[in-house]
Amino acid sequence: MGVDEEGWVVIPSPNRRPSCPTKLATGAYARSPAPSIEPIQDRIVRVVADLKELKAYYKLETSVARFERLYCFYGSELDALREQPFDGYTQEEKVDYLLLQNYLARALRTLGLDRERDEAFADITNPFALTIMEWAEARMRTEKLDAREVAASFHELVGKISSVRDAVLDRDPNKYSREAGYRAANSVVQLRHHLAEMVDFYKGYDPQFDWWVSEPYGRLDAALMELSAFLREELVGIQPGDKEAIVGQPIGREGLLTELKAEFIPYTPEELIKIAEKEYKWCESEMIKASKDLGYGDKWRDALEHVKNLIEPPGGQPVFIKSLIDEGTDYVKKHDLVSVPKVAEEAIRMTMIEPARQKVSPFFLGGNRMQVSYPTSEMSHADKLMSMRGNNRHFSKATAFHEMIPGHHLQLFVAKRIRPYRRLFNTPFFVEGWALYWELLFWDRGDYFTLPEDRIGSMFWRMHRCARIVFSLNFHLGKMKPQECINLLVDWVGHERSAAEGEVRRSLNGDYSPLYQAGYLLGALQLWELRKEVVGSGKLSEKTFHDRVLRANFMPIAMLRALIMGKELDREFESEWRFYGDI
Known part of the structure; x- marks a missing residue:
C-alpha cells in the first residue's frame, strides 16, 4: 500500500474516489483535536470506541456514505499514527504501534476490496438501491420526510425492480459470477432490512406517513423479497426454500x-x-x-x-x-x-x-x-x-x-x-x-x-x-x-x-x-x-x-x-x- 501525489492511501477502490471534506490542503486527513502525543494504548482504545460509533451510525453495508466515512477514518488515523514518536516507545508500545498500523492498513485494503466486489453487481442493484439508501440515510439523520414524496418514490422503485429482473434474464450468461450473484442477493436482503427499519421509525408516529406510505411500502418490500429469491435462483442456482446450499466468496490468490x-x-x-x-x-x-x-x-x-x-x-x-x-x-x-x-x-x-x-x-x-x-x-x-x-x-x-x-x-x-x-x-x-x-x-x-x-x-x-x-x-x-x-x-x-x-x-x-x-x-x-x-x-x-x-x-x-x-x-x-x- 502506498500514497499518491495528493496524499491518498492507494487501495483497490471503485472508479469514484471518496470525497472527504475533512482532508487538509497538505494531503493529510483532518482529525478530531487530540493531544499532540497520545499514549498508544489510549489511541487503540479510542479507535475501537470511535469505530463502534461510526459503524452503528453508518450501518448500510453497501452505501457510498459508509465507504467514504470509514475510508476517511482509517486514512486519518493512519496519518496521525505515523506522526507519533516511535523511536521513544518501549518494546510493548512499539508492538502496539505496529499492531494498530497493520490493523488500519488492512482495514483500508479490505474496504477497497469489498467495494470492488460490490461494483461487480452494481448495475443490478443501483437502479433501486441508491434511492433506498438515500431514504434510509435520511432517517438516520432524523429528517422530516415528505410522506407523499416517499410514497411516489416507493411506487416508482417497484417498477425499477421489475426492469432489473428483465435485464438479468436477458444478460450475457458470463456477465455475473455465481459469487457476485450471491453477494447481490444478500445485498438486497440487507436493503430490505434497512428499509423496514426506516419505515418502522416513522410508522405510527406520523399519520401522514402511514396514510401515504403503507401500501406502496408493502409492494416494495414484497418486490425486494422476490428479487432476492430470484437472484439466488437465477444467478447462484439455489432453488426457493433451499437453506442447505453452500456458495462462499473466493478472494483469489492476490487476496490471500x-x-x-x-x-x-x-x-x-x-x-x-x-x-x-x-x-x-x-x-x-x-x-x-x-x-x-x-x-x-x-x-x-x-x-x-x-x-x-x-x-x-x-x-x-x-x-x-x-x-x-x-x-x-x-x-x-x-x-x-x-x-x-x-x-x-x-x-x-x-x-x-x-x-x-x-x-x-x-x-x-x-x-x-x-x-x-x-x-x-x-x-x-x-x-x-x-x-x-x-x-x-x-x-x-x-x-x-x-x-x-x-x-x-x-x-x-x-x-x-x-x-x-x-x-x-x-x-x-x-x-x-x-x-x-x-x-x-x-x-x-x-x-x-x-x-x-x-x-x-x-x-x-x-x-x-x-x-x-x-x-x-x-x-x-x-x-x-x-x-x-x-x-x-x-x-x-x-x-x-x-x-x-x-x-x-x-x-x-x-x-x-x-x-x-x-x-x-x-x-x-x-x-x-x-x-x-x-x-x-x-x-x-x-x-x-x-x-x-x-x-x-x-x-x-x-x-x-x-x-x-x-x-x-x-x-x-x-x-x-x-x-x-x-x-
Whole structure:
C-alpha cells in the first residue's frame, strides 16, 4: 500500500474516489483535536470506541456514505499514527504501534476490496438501491420526510425492480459470477432490512406517513423479497426454500497474499498447502501405528470406524464432557504447565447446541462456556447416529481441553483482564493456534493420549486441521468447489458426511475470514517453533512461556515472537520468519 501525489492511501477502490471534506490542503486527513502525543494504548482504545460509533451510525453495508466515512477514518488515523514518536516507545508500545498500523492498513485494503466486489453487481442493484439508501440515510439523520414524496418514490422503485429482473434474464450468461450473484442477493436482503427499519421509525408516529406510505411500502418490500429469491435462483442456482446450499466468496490468490501479509506470514498459499500435505502424511503414519495396536493393521479407517462407535448414551454426554474438562485442567496444574486462575476454573458453564445450529456446528464449541453438540429426540435416526459418532468419547478427549483449559476458556479469561485493548487484533493464528498448540504439546508429552483409541481421536482432529488448510486455501484460489471440499473431509479425514457439510458451510458462509480455517494448524506450528526457540534454548521455563503468551493477548504470532524475544523493531516491520522446516 502506498500514497499518491495528493496524499491518498492507494487501495483497490471503485472508479469514484471518496470525497472527504475533512482532508487538509497538505494531503493529510483532518482529525478530531487530540493531544499532540497520545499514549498508544489510549489511541487503540479510542479507535475501537470511535469505530463502534461510526459503524452503528453508518450501518448500510453497501452505501457510498459508509465507504467514504470509514475510508476517511482509517486514512486519518493512519496519518496521525505515523506522526507519533516511535523511536521513544518501549518494546510493548512499539508492538502496539505496529499492531494498530497493520490493523488500519488492512482495514483500508479490505474496504477497497469489498467495494470492488460490490461494483461487480452494481448495475443490478443501483437502479433501486441508491434511492433506498438515500431514504434510509435520511432517517438516520432524523429528517422530516415528505410522506407523499416517499410514497411516489416507493411506487416508482417497484417498477425499477421489475426492469432489473428483465435485464438479468436477458444478460450475457458470463456477465455475473455465481459469487457476485450471491453477494447481490444478500445485498438486497440487507436493503430490505434497512428499509423496514426506516419505515418502522416513522410508522405510527406520523399519520401522514402511514396514510401515504403503507401500501406502496408493502409492494416494495414484497418486490425486494422476490428479487432476492430470484437472484439466488437465477444467478447462484439455489432453488426457493433451499437453506442447505453452500456458495462462499473466493478472494483469489492476490487476496490471500494480502491477508497473509497482514498476518506477517512470508509464505505463499501454495507453500502452506504443501505444509498441510506433509503434516497429513505424518498424521496418517501415526494413525496406522494406533490402528495396528487395535488389531486393524494398516486399515486405519476401519480402526477409526471402531472408535466412532464408542459413544456416550443419551443423557450421559454432558457429565462425560465435564469429566474431560476437569481432566485437562488437572493435567496442566499437576505438571505446572500454565497458570490457572481460580475463577477461570470455578466458573465454567455448559449449554447444549440446538439441532438447527448443529448444521453449522456439528462438534462442540468452547470459549466462555462449553457448548455440547449431541442429538435431540426429534432429530432423524440417521442424524442422531452421525452426531453421536462425530462426538464420540475419544474425539471428545482430544478437544475438551482445546475448548476450555488450557485452551480457549483460559485464553479468553486472561484476554479480558490483561491488555484487553489488544482484542482488536484478533487473529485465528493466535486464537485457534493457541488451543491447537496444546493438542500438539499433550501428544508430544506422551502421557496423555495413552490408549490407541485416544491417539486415533487426536490424529483425527490433526488430520482435520490439515484438510482445513488444503480445502480453504484451494477454495479461495478457485481450485476447489464446496462439494469438493466436503469430499476431501470425508475421504482424507473420515468425517461423517453431514458433519463435513456442516464444517464446509461454517467455513465458507462468510462468518469467518478467508484464513480462519488455515489458522488452526499454522498458528499452532508457529507457537511450537517459538516454544523451541524460547523454552528449548532455556530462555524461559515452559510455564513462564505459556503465561507470557497469554498475557501478551491477541496478535500475529510473528509479532508475539518479536515481543517475547526482544527483537529490534522499526515502523516498517515485516516478518521474514520461516517457522516451518523443509517443505
